[in-house]
Amino acid sequence: MVRVPVLTPPVPPDSPLFAMYPSSSTHLTCLCGTITAPGSLLSDSAIPISTEICHCNTCRHTTGSLGASFPKLSSAPSQDILSKLTAYKSSEVVTRYFCSQCGCHCFALNQQETQWYCLGGIIEQNPSNNLDSAPRSADTIKISRNEFVLDTIDGGLAPILIDLNGRTIPSWATAPDKLPMQVPFELPHSTVLSLPNKSINTLQRPEVDSYLTAKCHCSGVSLLIKRANYTDSSGKKSRVIPSDPTKYLTYLCACRSCRLSTGVSLVPWSLIPPANIFSAHDPRNSEGNMTPIIFGASISSPDANPGLSLKYYWSSQDVCRSFCGSCGATVSYWCGQRPDELDLATGILRGEEGCMARRWLDWKWGRCSFTEESIDNEMSQAWKESAAVMEGVEG
Numbered sequence: 167m168v169r170v171p172v173l174t175p176p177v178p179p180d181s182p183l184f185a186m187y188p189s190s191s192t193h194l195t196c197l198c199g200t201i202t203a204p205g206s207l208l209s210d211s212a213i214p215i216s217t218e219i220c221h222c223n224t225c226r227h228t229t230g231s232l233g234a235s236f237p238k239l240s241s242a243p244s245q246d247i248l249s250k251l252t253a254y255k256s257s258e259v260v261t262r263y264f265c266s267q268c269g270c271h272c273f274a275l276n277q278q279e280t281q282w283y284c285l286g287g288i289i290e291q292n293p294s295n296n297l298d299s300a301p302r303s304a305d306t307i308k309i310s311r312n313e314f315v316l317d318t319i320d321g322g323l324a325p326i327l328i329d330l331n332g333r334t335i336p337s338w339a340t341a342p343d344k345l346p347m348q349v350p351f352e353l354p355h356s357t358v359l360s361l362p363n364k365s366i367n368t369l370q371r372p373e374v375d376s377y378l379t380a381k382c383h384c385s386g387v388s389l390l391i392k393r394a395n396y397t398d399s400s401g402k403k404s405r406v407i408p409s410d411p412t413k414y415l416t417y418l419c420a421c422r423s424c425r426l427s428t429g430v431s432l433v434p435w436s437l438i439p440p441a442n443i444f445s446a447h448d449p450r451n452s453e454g455n456m457t458p459i460i461f462g463a464s465i466s467s468p469d470a471n472p473g474l475s476l477k478y479y480w481s482s483q484d485v486c487r488s489f490c491g492s493c494g495a496t497v498s499y500w501c502g503q504r505p506d507e508l509d510l511a512t513g514i515l516r517g518e519e520g521c522m523a524r525r526w527l528d529w530k531w532g533r534c535s536f537t538e539e540s541i542d543n544e545m546s547q548a549w550k551e552s553a554a555v556m557e558g559v560e561g
Contacts, residue, residue: 187213187291187303194288196270197426197481200250205289209238214305214544217286221322222314222340224256226521227383229271230489230496230511231430232323235286235307236274242282243273254493256383262494264429268479269489269496271429285429290541304543306431312337315353320520321361326552328355330544362556365520374412378526379446379516382495386475387514388446389459391438393526408528414438416512416527420546421536427479427487428496431542432534432549434512435499436527443508447473461508462486462500531556 189212192205208215215237225234242248243263251263251272263273274283286307294302312324316339328335337353372378372393380389396411408415416436424433444456448471460470465478465486477491484502489495499509517523531553540546 189213189215189289191292192289193292194272194284195290195426196265196268196272196288196429197423198265198268198270198479200267201247201265201270201272201288203243203247205292207239207241207243208284208289209240213289213291213303214308214542215286216308216310218311218313219309219323219327220313221324221521222317224260224383225314226318226322226513227381228254228256228262228493228495229285229428229430230382230433230513231428232318232432232434232513232521233312234271234430235309236283237286237289237307239273239282239284242275252491252494254384256493264489264494268427268481269477269487269494270427271494287425287428287430287541305545306541308544309335311335312358314338314340315358315361316340318521319361320365320522320524321358322521323549324358325362326548326555327545328358330548359555361520362522362524366524369519369525372525377444378523380443380510380514381446381516382490382493382497382514384475384490384493384495386492387490387495387497388474390444390446390456391510391515391526392442392444394438394442410528413526413528415530417530417533417535418549419535420540422539423481423485424499425539425541427481427489428511431540432545433496435509436512436515438508438510439506440500440508441506443510445471445474461488461498462502462505529556 189205189208189210194203195201217235217237219233219235221233226232250266252266253261253263255261259276259278261275262271264271271285272288289306291302309327309330312327315324315337324337328337337358338351339353374393376393377390380391394412394414396407414436418432418434420432425431440461441458443459445459448457475490475492476488479487481487486500488497495514496511515523517526519525532550534546534549537546
């Protein structure tokens with residue numbers, strides 16, 4: 167993964183400079199650099215930008231993440247920029263735009279409000295050429311609320327994002343215009359904290375030979391994931407064996423490459439052997455004879471992954487990322503240094519118990535790769551302290 171040095175020290179959250187970094191000194195970009203725009207396109211004049219985190223099904227299934235932020239723009243991106251993007255109409259009201267080259271979700275248009283937004287993860291502070299300039303901001307966004315929390319079933323990341331640096335963050339069941347007027351849309355914190363246990367206690371443990379569905383928003387990528395079995399003697403290798411051998415290790419990454427390939431600042435990955443991932447659309451599949459998905463070096467084959475709308479982007483010589491060419495959902499990260507292990511985007515998993523799929527995944531609470539590259543340190547810190555919250559609510 168690409169590593170970017172910190173050029174100037176970040177501002178601590180309690181600093182008076184916390185919200186004083188001008189957005190005109192930022193720029194918007196994707197991983198491959200095809201999409202680039204000045205920060206002056208942002209509606210807010212300074213960062214961090216106060217905005218909500220959307221946990222809805224559509225945002226998760228179009229990005230592969232567990233939630234996304236959408237800072238407002240003052241005007242539409244230029245026609246030159248729009249010509250390099252793939253448009254995906256995710257609803258009657260919203261059209262999303264992702265880079266046709268690397269798959270990064272960059273912009274969204276709410277036609278009803280005629281309002282343009284960018285994804286919070288594509289905002290970068292410009293490198294400083296002046297050693298005496300003000301320090302960089304520690305955060306790009308400042309979370310104002312959690313939205314569509316009940317879409318997650320299990321709460322998703324919301325339980326760790328309700329108390330940030332002494333700020334009480336409201337959580338909405340959906341959005342106010344989606345509920346009858348007499349139904350309260352704000353959830354008590356006790357309700358948010360109860361969701362992880364409530365979602366899983368009524369469900370049986372999956373059978374050994376069962377499969378978990380992974381599917382993007384448009385269903386162009388629909389996968390079946392065999393239940394983990396690290397006690398099997400089949401020679402499966404992994405960087406870290408999960409504490410539960412029937413689950414896949416899952417963590418977050420804050421690196422620049424993952425952020426700019428998705429549009430979100432913290433990207434969730436589940437480590438799964440490619441041999442355990444199958445296409446739900448492969449015409450060659452038959453009962454008892456499933457064909458594994460092909461990732462990485464073998465994707466050049468014209469017969470690779472029939473029936474799937476996968477596109478591939480080599481972000482470095484030995485790193486191949488995949489995404490849905492129709493809706494832009496991030497699907498995977500493959501590295502030549504560990505070809506027998508794949509990072510699958512956790513946000514496209516369809517666990518019956520909720521978006522965290524905790525019957526299938528071994529979450530490493532607090533584990534985050536490349537935290538030094540995070541552009542949202544308040545969120546990174548909340549994740550770092552997530553074990554105290556999540557292990558508490560899980561009993």
